Amino acid sequence: MIKLIFSCLMIGLLFVPEVVYAAVGIDAITVTSNPKGGETYTVTIQILALMTMLTLLPALLLSMTSFTRIMIVLGLLRQAIGAAQAPSNQVLLGLSLFLTIFIMMPVLEKVNETAVQPYMEEKIDAVTALQNASEPFKQFMLKQTRESDLDTFVRISGREQIDKPEDVPFSLLVPAYVTSELKTAFQIGFLIFLPFLVIDLVVASVLMSMGMMMLSPMIVSLPFKIMLFVLADGWTMVMEMLAASFYV
Numbered sequence: 001m002i003k004l005i006f007s008c009l010m011i012g013l014l015f016v017p018e019v020v021y022a023a024v025g026i027d028a029i030t031v032t033s034n035p036k037g038g039e040t041y042t043v044t045i046q047i048l049a050l051m052t053m054l055t056l057l058p059a060l061l062l063s064m065t066s067f068t069r070i071m072i073v074l075g076l077l078r079q080a081i082g083a084a085q086a087p088s089n090q091v092l093l094g095l096s097l098f099l100t101i102f103i104m105m106p107v108l109e110k111v112n113e114t115a116v117q118p119y120m121e122e123k124i125d126a127v128t129a130l131q132n133a134s135e136p137f138k139q140f141m142l143k144q145t146r147e148s149d150l151d152t153f154v155r156i157s158g159r160e161q162i163d164k165p166e167d168v169p170f171s172l173l174v175p176a177y178v179t180s181e182l183k184t185a186f187q188i189g190f191l192i193f194l195p196f197l198v199i200d201l202v203v204a205s206v207l208m209s210m211g212m213m214m215l216s217p218m219i220v221s222l223p224f225k226i227m228l229f230v231l232a233d234g235w236t237m238v239m240e241m242l243a244a245s246f247y248v
Contacts, residue, residue, distance in 0.1 A: 063174050064137055066103045069185045070242055071096040076189030077238060080196040081229060082222045099239065103246050110136035134170070141177040142168070144184075144246065149176040188245070192238070196225050 061067050074092045087095075101108075115133035118124045124132070153176045154162060162168055168176075203221040207213075229235075 061100070063178050064141065065100050066181075066242075066246055067096055067100040068178065068181045069188075069245070070099050070103075072182070072185035073188050073192070073238070073242060076186075077192050080189075080193045081225050082196070082218055083226070099242065103243055104140075107136045107140045138166070138168075138170070138173065141173055142166075144180060145173065145177045146180045146183070149179045149183075152176070152179075184245070188241070195228070199225050199228065 071092065074096060078087065078092070111133045114135070115124075115129040118132070119126065119129035150168065150172070153172045154168075157172060159172075200217060200221050203224065204217040207215055207217055207220065
């Protein structure tokens with residue numbers, strides 16, 4: 001969990017202008033110019049920038065990890081079963097979060113190896129650490145992003161055609177990745193809905209043939225859908241399918 005927060009925080013700093021990367025130990029309200037033409041600010045400004053980035057962690061979690069797909073699929077699964085509040089939103093959020101950590105662990109290990117540990121040992125500076133931390137996330141996101149979605153945002157931005165996927169900036173990759181995740185999540189949700197829809201149709205047809213017009217088919221079909229889901233070991237199948245969908 002700490003690795004996920006630290007990694008998302010480092011990636012989020014990529015969207016902050018370079019002037020916030022200040023040198024350590026400079027006196028307060030001191031501004032110095034560097035050879036590259038930028039300006040170096042005080043430690044106080046660094047802390048302010050880091051605290052500001054903490055507020056963006058939920059957005060980074062939603063837009064740069066597997067959390068979005070998992071949460072949408074689990075929400076659609078609950079609707080397909082027909083259980084209004086079982087499991088509750090808190091349970092789905094917790095399950096989605098820890099499954100996200102499980103899926104993102106290879107990425108987090110690469111970030112820790114190439115960026116976090118060298119930076120903590122003062123072998124590289126903050127800018128190099130951020131660049132190293134961004135590469136594993138970019139590779140993960142590119143594998144899950146459809147080329148059509150990426151081309152759409154490149155066209156909308158008015159940029160020239162990008163030769164290599166590695167050259168795509170985060171400002172284009174993130175919206176393309178989220179769009180692809182939404183498409184994939186709803187496709188998986190459609191497949192999950194099908195067996196439960198068949199049960200609803202069968203129950204509704206039986207009730208109509210028996211003349212029970214006033215009895216809601218949802219009330220009768222709910223225990224059958226729950227029984228089918230439990231007997232098929234549905235939760236394990238869904239978790240396995242979600243995890244495998246990111247490494248196909």
